[in-house]
Amino acid sequence: MKAKVAVFISGSGTNMAALLYASRLPDCPYEIVLVLSNNPDAGGLKLAAAEGIPTFVLPHKGMPRAEHDAAMEAQVRRRHAQWIALAGYMRILSAEFVARWEGRMVNIHPSLLPKYTGLHTHERAIAAGDSHAGCTVHLVTADLDEGPILGQIPVAILPGDTPDTIAARVLFAEHQLYARCLADLVTRETDPAWLTEQIRSRAMQLPEAEESLSHGMACFGIVKGKKFAWVSSNHHHDGKTALLAKISGVDEQEQLIESDPERFFRPAYFGDGWIGIRLDLGDVDWDDIGEWLRRSWLAVAPRKLAAMMEF
Structure with missing residues (x-):
């Protein structure tokens, strides 16, 4: 039986799509059972729906954080999801929510953590004179972008690169890394x-x-x-x-x-x-x-x- 995964998005959902299409491979140990968003205009919702994946949308504006988290979590549990993957979900989750999903919620971040937590990662890498940018998959903890690292891919910074050109290449790496790390994570409890x-x-x-x-x-x-x-x-x-x-x-x-x-x-x-x-x-x-x-x-x-x- 495949592990059931819920994916949280706020935008185009390209990483969600990478996870979804990887899940269709015969040897993939997980399946996407729900895509959730705090943004009704998130492009990834249409893609998920077209692929037959149930979706749920709940704008967070005007809602207390814990109340919004609880409503999203109720939908996750309704679909019997055992894991949560954050894929461009641009909202900080409450400490209580994170604690309830400790060890079972993952995120992908566009830097080689522990470098450059938070935003503007590629600008900061260029400013620091780094030779490489990259991406990291990690478990989610209450401390932003500081959970245990599950995997990383470095991406070379080329002469003349801008944050946008780096981001485009890093996105390719993200699509490769996330599905591999999620598959490893959901199977490790029987390894x-x-x-x-x-x-x-x-x-x-x-x-x-x-x-x-x-x-x-x-x-x-x-x-x-x-x-x-x-x-x-x-x-x-x-x-x-x-x-x-x-x-x-x-x-x-x-x-x-x-x-x-x-x-x-x-x-x-x-x-x-x-x-x-x-x-x-x-x-x-x-x-x-x-x-x-x-x-x-x-x-x-x-x-x-x-x-x-x-x-």
Whole structure:
């Protein structure tokens, strides 16, 4: 099943069009289910409608920002979109809206961030004597144009270039970059390498943690001590990517599996003191996973080391 994406525009919608036409390729992992705008005259709305994509327009003038955001968001959720792509959406979103879509909303910006956030990027690049302009796809955060970078393409600045001539070439790069980055983003939650890295980054923050390879799996333990977590990736050809963590015993194991049999399972060869937690279902609560790792670490940590952990 393809990931459902809503696209916000304010103008001609060329980046929206690039995303849309890329989505029609047979191997593209996403589909555009809605195009929204704060501008009734946005040219991209006609293009989307002609291609059979539902559209929604709500002018923002006279509306409180949070109220406008909520109305737009209601339409996104009505179409069951899981991701939002901003494509020339010329309106700053409220911090509350951004927080609700953390990690699931992307933007494309016409500079090589962190250089030149905001407007007039090409003028600033020329003035600075830069050899290259470019574009960046990034996750949206409350700080304008400062979210984690997903991809960039540099574009050479030629002698005699003007902001307009640079912008025209950068737009070609944007059309190539955005669809590729969006495709990578919507599939990473099922990518074993990315999921393993999320576990690694959290596990290695625990005191005296070390990583090793055990039975073909990434394994985390306490230095010169016991293991507290494994990442199982299609182990025994089960098709699952999962965290294996310590639990209190068979009663807790049975209770967890009964509560959510799709997410929890009894890991083969690990016994009653362990639980498998699926990571590849696309809706991981990473704060919860962090707590599972902390609890598992505490279960094997020497008493003196465990006492150092702040609860």
